[in-house]
Amino acid sequence: TMVHFRGGRAAIDIESYPDMDEFFEDLAQCYRDEIAALYAAGCRYLQLDDTNLAYLCDMRMREAARGRGDDPDELPRTYAALINAALRDRPDDMTIGIHLCRGNYRSTWFAEGGYEPVAEVLFNELNVDAYFLEYDDERSGDFAPLRFVPDNKTVVL
Template sequence: LQLDDTVWAYLCSDDQRRQIRERGDDADELARIYARVLNKALEGKPDDLTIGLHVCRGNFRSTWISEGGYEPVAEVLFGTVNVDAFFLEYDNDRSGDFAPLRFVRPGKQQVVLGLITTKNGELENPDGVKARLEEAAKYVAKEQICLSPQCGFASTEEGNSLSEAQQWDKVRLVTQIASEVW
């Protein structure tokens, strides 16, 4: 079961954190509350049910809603939220670096790195993607890392700025890189 959640991406954004402060709330306390709510919702799940959490940064007509690295929420999100996998958007600079992955619990969770954009049809350089996977492996074990597109190819019926053929090219690229790396 994949849960799509935009709240964590908002909590990564300096602008959104400023807005939270201006309305009198504490972004760090909100992160702890959100973690408790997710964990409460997942209590009693069947042992054979795998739960993934996609930290969605927006995907409407090739646009986005949030920017900022995962550092502000990393310790709470990766260290306390009881899911089996995190689907993280890392397709551009607005997602920050991989250092926050140091909080992923060793041997407990998968980290699915969305290094392939679904915002446009241009194919990523496979060597560049492999280099980024190696960089991420400095913070979390390579065996816990997976590769995927950063988000779905169409979050709404309007879709994104790429063709169906380009989407399949992206899927083939992910498969090719993954077979070479793992």
């Protein structure tokens, strides 16, 4: 999804993928294949890292998405659908966590903003068991978005 998020439709070769749904389905299948291989190798806990959902909390990045023709209010659903498709065949005894990050390497960061713009989709449409959320400074916003967390999900701050 990072290729799509950074470049929108223009970043995906139109001859290879005239239909974006096919692109996302092929990408999800790649993840499903890898998850199956990891499970066969003994993996029972898998953590995905996703920066796109956290980046969509940043007003500058939301504007950039609009500028390339994407709707930043719909992208969280698009990316959640991709992640859910990737996890569709996961075994019942495999726990899935997701880490959201705004890009923080040696105090260099790429995005800022609270989780409010993506919270409902993040916590109620994404089929993961646990969330590892960045809440270590003021760039992460307040705790209000956590009101959307259902009782059956784990959140680590």
